[in-house]
Amino acid sequence: MRAAKRALRDRILAARERRDLLDHTASAGGFADGAYRAPELQRATTVACYVAIGSEPGTGPLLERLRRDGKRVLLPVLKADNDLDWAEYDGPESLGYGRFGLMEPTGPRLGVDAIAEADAVLVPGLAVSERGFRLGRGGGSYDRALARVPADAFTAVIVNPEEVGAAVPVEPHDRPVRAAVTVNALHRY
Structure with a gap:
């Protein structure tokens, strides 16, 4: 199971690294548009998100749109044990x-x-996956965090379109999400 996850991670990370930088940068606004297709996000008063780095799908425009809409935005702080603490986002200067x-x-x-x-x-x-199981980087940080989320909260993973519907190996600790956000689209599970 772990070897299958590692092989899938390696393949996706290599594909992400091959993406054109201009395309990657230009698509960041499309992820915000895709996320806002969810009425649950539009109605939310508090949203937990993250700051994308490297080849991850961009979240900068999404974070700014959430703030502009008056939402309280929580961002993770990685602890030494790989669990996630949280703090409020007050704009790029607060990072x-x-x-x-x-x-x-x-x-x-x-x-x-x-x-x-x-x-x-x-x-x-x-x-x-087609059932909403996400493949992370292998530290288990977000599976632990998702276990603390109330059952009625809207949960979504942000991925590139070609990363939706993958054959993600599932372990007992893996937590599914309700949707996947891609450029200008929302996929529900």
Whole structure:
């Protein structure tokens, strides 16, 4: 199982690295449009999201749109044990570098259970299956965080269109999401 996940991760990461930088940058606004196709996100007052880095689908325009719409935005702070603490996002100037080059909010930490306050949770992933199981980077951070999210919260993974419908190996600890956000599209499970 772990070897299958590792092979799929390697294949997707290599494909992401081959993406044209201009295409990658231009598509970031499309992910915001795709996310806003969900009425649950439009109605949400608190949204947990993340700051994309490297070849991850861009979240910058989405974060700014959420703020502009008056939503409280929570971003993760990676802890030493790979669990996720949370802090509020107050714009790009409120970010600093964390472990592994991650961009994290520099404000007060709210604790690992703060994600339970979110009406909508948008998480990173490398791929998502037809049943909503996402493939992460292998640290288990988001599976732990998703376990703290109330059952009625809207959860979605942000991926490139070609990463939807992948044959993602599933382990007992894996948590499914309700949707996948791609450029200008929302796929429900």
